[in-house]
Every structure is written in C-alpha cells, then in structure tokens.
Amino acid sequence: MIRFRSYMPLALREARNAATRGEVPVGAVIVDRSGTVLAAAGNRTRERNDPTAHAEVLAIRAACAALGQERLLDCDLYVTLEPCAMCAQAVAHARLRRLYYGASDPRSGGVAHGARVFSHPQCHHVPQVYDGLEADAARKLLTSFFEKLR
Numbered sequence: 001m002i003r004f005r006s007y008m009p010l011a012l013r014e015a016r017n018a019a020t021r022g023e024v025p026v027g028a029v030i031v032d033r034s035g036t037v038l039a040a041a042g043n044r045t046r047e048r049n050d051p052t053a054h055a056e057v058l059a060i061r062a063a064c065a066a067l068g069q070e071r072l073l074d075c076d077l078y079v080t081l082e083p084c085a086m087c088a089q090a091v092a093h094a095r096l097r098r099l100y101y102g103a104s105d106p107r108s109g110g111v112a113h114g115a116r117v118f119s120h121p122q123c124h125h126v127p128q129v130y131d132g133l134e135a136d137a138a139r140k141l142l143t144s145f146f147e148k149l150r
Contacts, residue, residue, distance in 0.1 A: 007031055007078040008102060008134040010040055014055065015080045015141050018042030025141045028055035028079040030063040030072065030096075038063040038075065055079060056087035060094045071095045080138040082131065085110030088117035091127060098128045102138030 007029045014027025023043040030039045039062035044053040056079050063072055076098040077091060083101065088110035091099055101111070110117045111129060118126045 006100070006133055007037065007076075008080070008100065008138075010037065011055075011078045011080050011102070012134060012137055012141070014040050014042040015138065018044070018055065019141065019145050021047060023047065025145050026055045026079065026081045028059040028077060030059045030075050030077050033074040033097075038066045038072075052086065054084065054087050056083050057090050060090055060096075064094070073097065076100065077127075078133070080134070081105055081142065082109035082111050082113065084108050085115035085117055088115070089123075092117065092123050092125045095125045096127045098130065100130045100133050102131075102133050102135045103142060104131065104135070 011027040011029045015025040018027060019025035023046055027042045029037060031037050039059040041055045041058035041062060043055050044058060045051055056077065063075060064070055072094045074097050077096050078100045080102045082105040083091060104112060106113045108114065112131065117123055
C-alpha cells in the first residue's frame with residue numbers, strides 16, 4: 001500500500017508561477033496511484049485568452065494526454081483553491097479518484113460552496129474530497145495577489 005504524500009507544495013509552486021505571469025494564483029497537480037506526477041499546471045486564462053484555462057482543466061487535459069485516455073481512474077488531483085463549478089464538473093467527467101484542495105472559495109467554489117456539483121444527482125462521478133491542505137499558504141498567495149491589484 002502506498003503511503004499518503006501531499007503534492008500540495010508542487011501545486012503551490014504552480015500557483016506562484018501563475019501569479020508571476022499575472023494570473024490568479026491557482027495551481028494543480030495530478031498524480032497516479034503510484035505517486036507519479038502526470039501533470040502540473042497553473043492558471044493561464046489571461047495568457048491564452050481562454051476562460052476555461054483554469055489550472056485544474058489544464059492539468060486534466062495534460063494527464064489525459066500523458067495516459068492516452070479520457071478518464072483518470074485511480075488518479076488524484078491536488079489544487080490550491082476549491083474548484084469552481086466548471087472545474088468540479090471536469091473532475092467528475094475525468095473520474096478522478098480523489099480531490100485534495102487548499103483554500104475554500106465561498107464566493108466561487110463549486111464543491112463545498114455555490115453549486116456543490118458533487119451533491120447533485122446528475123453528477124456522473126463523485127471523488128473522495130479532502131479540503132484544507134496547505135490552506136493558509138494558498139489563501140496568503142491569493143490575498144497577496146489581489147491586494148497588489150487594488
């Protein structure tokens with residue numbers, strides 16, 4: 001059995017890289033059952049002029065490409081911020097095994113707040129969800145980023 005290891009530090013690095021690019025600092029990492037990192041990404045919505053270029057979606061696309069399949073069974077997603085409704089739905093469609101996230105997002109979250117995608121009967125798949133990993137570090141990144149914009 002593989003021991004739990006948090007990949008949140010790598011997701012936080014991706015979030016910091018996103019902030020450096022002027023993107024909202026959110027980072028995501030996808031690992032397979034053996035702990036191999038399949039994909040790591042940060043937000044790129046501004047850079048790509050693409051509202052769907054959230055860290056989670058980019059990581060899901062990259063992991064699917066790496067595996068050559070549209071499903072990420074037995075894979076886990078680590079993301080610094082509670083996924084929005086779009087990203088939560090992408091997690092469900094990708095059939096990710098587990099979702100680990102850092103900071104909660106009462107304003108735009110789609111897991112524990114807002115749409116609560118995984119609690120809908122129409123949701124195709126519900127991953128195991130673990131929140132609060134490195135939440136303070138993730139929150140500080142976001143707070144600092146938005147304070148600089150004001």
